Amino acid sequence: xxxxxxxxxxxxxxxxxxxxxxxxxxxxxxxxxxxxxxxxxxxxxxxxxxxxxxxxxxxxxxxxxxxxxxxxxxxxxxxxxxxxxxxxxxxxxxxxxxxxxxxxxxxxxxxxxxxxxxxxxxxxxxxxxxxxxxxxxxxxxxxxxxxxxxxxxxxxxxxxxxxxxxxxxxxxxxxxxxxxxxxxxxxxxxxxxxxxxxxxxxxxxxxxxxxxxxxxxxxxxxxxxxxxxxxxxxxxxxxxxxxxxxxxxxxxxxxxxxxxxxxxxxxxxxxxxxxxxxxxxxxxxxxxxxxxxxxxxxxxxxxxxxxxxxxxxxxxxxxxxxxxxxxxxxxxxxxxxxxxxxxxxxxxxxxxxxxxxx
Numbered sequence: 001x002x003x004x005x006x007x008x009x010x011x012x013x014x015x016x017x018x019x020x021x022x023x024x025x026x027x028x029x030x031x032x033x034x035x036x037x038x039x040x041x042x043x044x045x046x047x048x049x050x051x052x053x054x055x056x057x058x059x060x061x062x063x064x065x066x067x068x069x070x071x072x073x074x075x076x077x078x079x080x081x082x083x084x085x086x087x088x089x090x091x092x093x094x095x096x097x098x099x100x101x102x103x104x105x106x107x108x109x110x111x112x113x114x115x116x117x118x119x120x121x122x123x124x125x126x127x128x129x130x131x132x133x134x135x136x137x138x139x140x141x142x143x144x145x146x147x148x149x150x151x152x153x154x155x156x157x158x159x160x161x162x163x164x165x166x167x168x169x170x171x172x173x174x175x176x177x178x179x180x181x182x183x184x185x186x187x188x189x190x191x192x193x194x195x196x197x198x199x200x201x202x203x204x205x206x207x208x209x210x211x212x213x214x215x216x217x218x219x220x221x222x223x224x225x226x227x228x229x230x231x232x233x234x235x236x237x238x239x240x241x242x243x244x245x246x247x248x249x250x251x252x253x254x255x256x257x258x259x260x261x262x263x264x265x266x267x268x269x270x271x272x273x274x275x276x277x278x279x280x281x282x283x284x285x286x287x288x289x290x291x292x293x294x295x296x297x298x299x300x301x302x303x304x305x306x307x308x309x310x311x312x313x314x315x316x317x318x319x320x321x322x323x324x325x326x327x328x329x330x331x332x333x334x335x336x337x338x339x340x341x342x343x344x345x346x347x348x349x350x351x352x353x354x355x356x357x358x
């Protein structure tokens with residue numbers, strides 16, 4: 001059980017989620033679904049951990065188990081698992097699907113929370129239509145499809161929690177996995193920007209952004225290109241102006257924290273294009289930062305790309321006093337990445353999706 005205390009808006013959301021869960025589980029409906037909409041930075045994972053604990057406490061006669069599925073980008077499912085395990089502190093028990101359920105277990109037990117990677121489970125071969133994940137394939141031991149079937153047959157009710165549900169870009173496969181394989185008794189779609197429309201769900205719980213801001217959980221506003229016009233050098237390019245502005249702002253924030261006696265090292269995120277032009281941009285950024293004494297070798301620069309990962313270990317870089325000052329990425333940190341010290345974003349790519357932007 002967590003030692004942290006829920007904020008007022010969090011407590012209200014958890015109570016409403018539990019109430020609506022009881023309501024839907026008592027009804028004879030197909031595809032029972034609750035949409036949980038809450039802003040980025042509001043503590044969705046913490047709220048859901050408390051929701052699970054309250055469900056177990058208040059619905060002891062229901063024989064519930066929980067299947068928590070997250071996108072695979074940025075190893076989000078592993079981050080979710082570690083967060084849940086920390087909050088639960090031993091009860092309920094949380095397991096990572098790919099570690100615990102590889103054939104030795106036949107069912108998910110009452111009150112257990114199993115965390116998995118949505119993208120891997122739902123992935124199919126384009127030609128044969130066969131499941132790609134070894135957890136889904138037929139084998140001598142129990143696969144995932146048999147695991148959830150055995151769990152249902154044992155009389156347990158499965159609550160499926162879909163974390164960052166907006167990221168399911170292969171919607172048909174995702175729905176197939178939910179409706180044909182898992183067949184949950186209740187689904188909770190959790191996101192700051194949900195994609196389900198009215199008629200596709202029965203209940204909705206929404207956290208107001210103003211309530212989150214008032215509790216000091218997220219920033220009151222975003223400053224865009226602050227004082228950028230004051231950097232005027234005839235030989236600088238627009239890219240250098242942007243980077244120089246970010247570099248200066250980071251130093252200002254760092255000095256302000258030091259004056260307050262707070263050990264926080266502000267992090268600058270630099271997002272480069274996904275196309276081949278991204279590598280030219282990366283080379284330019286690395287050269288600029290090297291001239292400021294910020295390199296991968298001295299640990300002040302991190303890179304988080306598919307084919308290059310340097311100094312970006314999630315458990316380390318998210319710590320408030322980690323020495324990494326700049327992080328270069330494309331998409332790795334776009335969903336559910338929990339790093340409060342990341343306070344400046346430099347964008348070298350065009351945003352084509354409003355959901356991605358938010």
